[in-house]
Amino acid sequence: MATVEVDAANGLKKVVLKGPQGASAEVYLHGAHVTSWKSSAGEELIFVSKKAVFKPPKAIRGGVPVCFPQFGGFGPLQQHGFARNSAFEVVSGSADSVTLALRPDEEQLKLFQHDFLLKVMVTVGADRLEQRLSADNTGSGPLQFTTALHTYYTIDSIHNVRIEGLAGREYLDNLADKRRCTEAAPDVRFAGEVDRIYLDVPGPLRIMDGSSRGAIEVVRENLPDAVVWNPWIDKAAGMPDFGDEEYQTMICLEPAVAGSGPVELAPGATWTGAQVLSLDRLGGSKQLECWASQRWNATPAQCSMTQAPHSSRIGQTKALRQDAAPDGSKPKFSSRLMQMKFMQRGKPPPAAAAEEAALQVAVLEEPDEQAEWVVRGGAAGGCRVVAEADPRPGAAVGRLSFTGRDDTTEAHAEQPGAAAGIKEKPLQLERASAGIKAEPLALEAGTLPPESRQAGGRGVKRKLEAALEGAPPDRKTLANRMRPNIGKPPKASRYTW
Numbered sequence: 001m002a003t004v005e006v007d008a009a010n011g012l013k014k015v016v017l018k019g020p021q022g023a024s025a026e027v028y029l030h031g032a033h034v035t036s037w038k039s040s041a042g043e044e045l046i047f048v049s050k051k052a053v054f055k056p057p058k059a060i061r062g063g064v065p066v067c068f069p070q071f072g073g074f075g076p077l078q079q080h081g082f083a084r085n086s087a088f089e090v091v092s093g094s095a096d097s098v099t100l101a102l103r104p105d106e107e108q109l110k111l112f113q114h115d116f117l118l119k120v121m122v123t124v125g126a127d128r129l130e131q132r133l134s135a136d137n138t139g140s141g142p143l144q145f146t147t148a149l150h151t152y153y154t155i156d157s158i159h160n161v162r163i164e165g166l167a168g169r170e171y172l173d174n175l176a177d178k179r180r181c182t183e184a185a186p187d188v189r190f191a192g193e194v195d196r197i198y199l200d201v202p203g204p205l206r207i208m209d210g211s212s213r214g215a216i217e218v219v220r221e222n223l224p225d226a227v228v229w230n231p232w233i234d235k236a237a238g239m240p241d242f243g244d245e246e247y248q249t250m251i252c253l254e255p256a257v258a259g260s261g262p263v264e265l266a267p268g269a270t271w272t273g274a275q276v277l278s279l280d281r282l283g284g285s286k287q288l289e290c291w292a293s294q295r296w297n298a299t300p301a302q303c304s305m306t307q308a309p310h311s312s313r314i315g316q317t318k319a320l321r322q323d324a325a326p327d328g329s330k331p332k333f334s335s336r337l338m339q340m341k342f343m344q345r346g347k348p349p350p351a352a353a354a355e356e357a358a359l360q361v362a363v364l365e366e367p368d369e370q371a372e373w374v375v376r377g378g379a380a381g382g383c384r385v386v387a388e389a390d391p392r393p394g395a396a397v398g399r400l401s402f403t404g405r406d407d408t409t410e411a412h413a414e415q416p417g418a419a420a421g422i423k424e425k426p427l428q429l430e431r432a433s434a435g436i437k438a439e440p441l442a443l444e445a446g447t448l449p450p451e452s453r454q455a456g457g458r459g460v461k462r463k464l465e466a467a468l469e470g471a472p473p474d475r476k477t478l479a480n481r482m483r484p485n486i487g488k489p490p491k492a493s494r495y496t497w
């Protein structure tokens with residue numbers, strides 16, 4: 001059974017839910033109002049204003065007000081109905097879940113004139129929060145209502161946040177007399193006040209705030225509309241229970257039956273709706289970088305960089321350096337660098353293994369005997385990228401695999417220890433060869449100790465020979481066969497240089 005405790009700060013009753021792996025949530029009996037959802041890493045994902053007033057019947061500013069039996073002004077009642085102003089009772093619960101219920105009192109019945117039983121179930125999981133509504137029509141006539149789970153999210157910065165999943169949808173603009181508009185942007189961003197009711201939105205929505213926490217995915221059941229709200233500067237200043245600057249660190253994304261409503265329920269019938277929120281650490285957009293350098297004395301080998309199918313290329317730098325021979329006659333060694341930046345957007349397909357979320361580098365022809373290779377990578381935004389280097393002075397493969405957590409490092413080396421065998425020394429590549437645009441950049445380049453070069457070389461060569469069964473490879477075959485451990489070749493773009 002869930003334990004009801006009294007919050008010492010405000011004297012109100014609440015239930016603290018404990019989920020697996022340290023996740024938690026708090027639900028006030030006043031309004032069945034969720035005021036906290038903490039991930040397994042202890043991050044607070046729900047916004048509550050520092051100026052929120054915890055004095056019933058006033059609704060708490062922030063958290064997840066339950067708007068029922070009316071959303072906004074879609075009906076005769078006060079804004080957002082009266083559930084958020086009412087005392088709920090605990091029906092049942094456990095350590096990680098609680099169900100609260102509300103029946104309208106006499107005063108409310110006078111205003112609304114329909115009897116109902118509203119239940120709100122809140123369950124916390126590892127990086128997951130589920131809120132389920134059920135409404136029973138306990139009256140004798142049809143019950144009509146609109147509703148919303150008016151969720152306030154805490155975000156890193158309003159300037160970086162974006163919501164995916166609303167492109168092309170129609171919305172009613174509350175700032176323009178509910179004018180019907182179409183969302184033209186690929187995702188919703190904020191540069192001023194926003195108050196929109198997106199209508200009949202299919203599929204999940206995703207919130208990315210530009211920080212390292214990943215994406216919050218919002219899956220809705222029977223709540224077809226999605227309200228997006230940020231009050232911006234003037235409206236924030238006019239709200240006594242909201243800080244002047246707080247518009248910068250919150251957004252509301254509210255699954256609802258609003259513009260596409262109301263719900264009509266026959267006597268004795270039950271309606272259910274839900275939102276399931278989950279924190280997807282790998283699914284936030286991340287910028288990945290991959291770079292490969294090659295050093296040779298006669299001819300460079302053509303090689304390719306293969307990009308995972310769910311990422312887009314956002315930049316590329318090529319640089320060439322020629323080291324003059326000691327007598328100054330002609331270049332002794334040349335080095336060539338390819339650096340690419342990719343944006344991984346959204347969630348990789350569920351079946352995708354680490355390999356599929358990889359950037360890969362492959363050599364397409366037999367390179368120079370004395371060539372040396374270094375393949376490295378990095379990622380901004382919370383996920384760790386591990387570069388795998390094949391040090392063999394022959395065909396070389398580099399693969400970047402990313403893992404879910406900052407504190408986890410996983411090496412996916414074909415030749416364990418090969419990557420660790422790289423000796424690093426800084427190399428400045430400052431100039432580009434004619435016709436190749438390059439920014440001045442500093443990078444770490446490596447040379448490899450001979451034993452690791454040999455070991456890696458033999459391993460990869462054997463694998464390659466086995467794969468090719470002696471047939472002379474064309475470039476495409478070679479590049480495809482070089483992709484390790486992928487059953488079905490991903491539909492990926494390949495860049496050669």
Ligand SMILES: O=P(O)(O)OC[C@H]1O[C@H](O)[C@H](O)[C@@H](O)[C@@H]1O
Pocket residue numbers: 072079080174195196227228229252254
């Ligand atoms: O101030 P409240 O009654 O809590 O409403 C806060 C906001 O809720 C929704 O997002 C509405 O679309 C907005 O128009 C409203 O300003």
